[in-house]
Amino acid sequence: MDVVEAIHTRRSIRAFKPDPVPREVLRSILRAALQAPSWENTQPWEFAVLGGEVMKNVKEALAAMGQAGEKPHLDFPWPKFTGPYMERLRSDGRRLVRELRLRQDCPDSLRRWRTSMRTFFDAPNGVVMYMDASLSQWSLLDMGIAAENLMLAAWEHGVGTCALAAAVAYPEVLRSLLDLPESKKMVLGIALGYPDLSQPAATFRSSREPMEGLVTWHGFD
Numbered sequence: 001m002d003v004v005e006a007i008h009t010r011r012s013i014r015a016f017k018p019d020p021v022p023r024e025v026l027r028s029i030l031r032a033a034l035q036a037p038s039w040e041n042t043q044p045w046e047f048a049v050l051g052g053e054v055m056k057n058v059k060e061a062l063a064a065m066g067q068a069g070e071k072p073h074l075d076f077p078w079p080k081f082t083g084p085y086m087e088r089l090r091s092d093g094r095r096l097v098r099e100l101r102l103r104q105d106c107p108d109s110l111r112r113w114r115t116s117m118r119t120f121f122d123a124p125n126g127v128v129m130y131m132d133a134s135l136s137q138w139s140l141l142d143m144g145i146a147a148e149n150l151m152l153a154a155w156e157h158g159v160g161t162c163a164l165a166a167a168v169a170y171p172e173v174l175r176s177l178l179d180l181p182e183s184k185k186m187v188l189g190i191a192l193g194y195p196d197l198s199q200p201a202a203t204f205r206s207s208r209e210p211m212e213g214l215v216t217w218h219g220f221d
């Protein structure tokens with residue numbers, strides 16, 4: 001698979017087979033993440049790769065937070081979207097609810113969905129991306145590029161991913177279980193595993209705005 005094909009075929013996977021991703025495959029995926037460009041090569045990213053018992057414990061601890069009624073509290077404040085951004089979020093969100101047959105009128109069904117998001121959609125593996133508190137917003141851009149490298153490399157290996165802000169909604173739980181100091185800020189969780197293609201959560205395709213609305217051309221005939 002070439003990189004452009006990977007870019008166009010990758011999608012978020014939200015249903016996984018239980019089979020763990022082999023360590024060598026994970027190493028190769030992480031090598032691609034580490035290859036990302038960054039502001040003056042500062043390489044602000046750090047990655048905790050989760051598997052086996054640790055992954056199980058992390059998922060259980062995150063689920064317990066939600067069950068205890070703890071409100072999510074990201075290290076980087078939850079964004080407030082308005083205008084066209086809110087529109088895009090809503091229109092894909094409505095389609096996702098329909099296609100995945102989530103019951104919007106059923107608080108239990110929505111609670112289960114939120115929990116599954118915070119627990120890496122029960123993927124066998126996960127990555128937590130974090131960075132030092134001394135870094136600036138620019139480093140978040142570098143983190144995003146590294147996350148995309150990771151997700152594309154995973155796709156090339158047949159491994160599905162989903163970037164998950166929800167998985168870092170209880171950052172203190174991750175710091176505690178991963179033995180990280182308060183100075184490390186949780187940026188993003190990424191679920192990893194082999195897609196369970198029998199589930200609509202593994203086949204759902206998000207939409208994109210047409211090029212005309214977002215790209216302007218200057219100096220062309």
Ligand SMILES: Cc1cc2nc3c(=O)[nH]c(=O)nc-3n(C[C@H](O)[C@H](O)[C@H](O)COP(=O)(O)O)c2cc1C
Pocket residue numbers: 010011012013092117162163164165166167188204205206
């Ligand atoms: C920074 C970031 C945070 C995200 N957080 C979540 C999340 O908490 N829950 C979720 O289901 N998807 C999450 N996603 C996945 C997006 O919803 C998804 O990338 C977007 O809808 C486009 O769909 P695609 O990845 O299938 O192309 C996140 C993506 C990014 C880049």
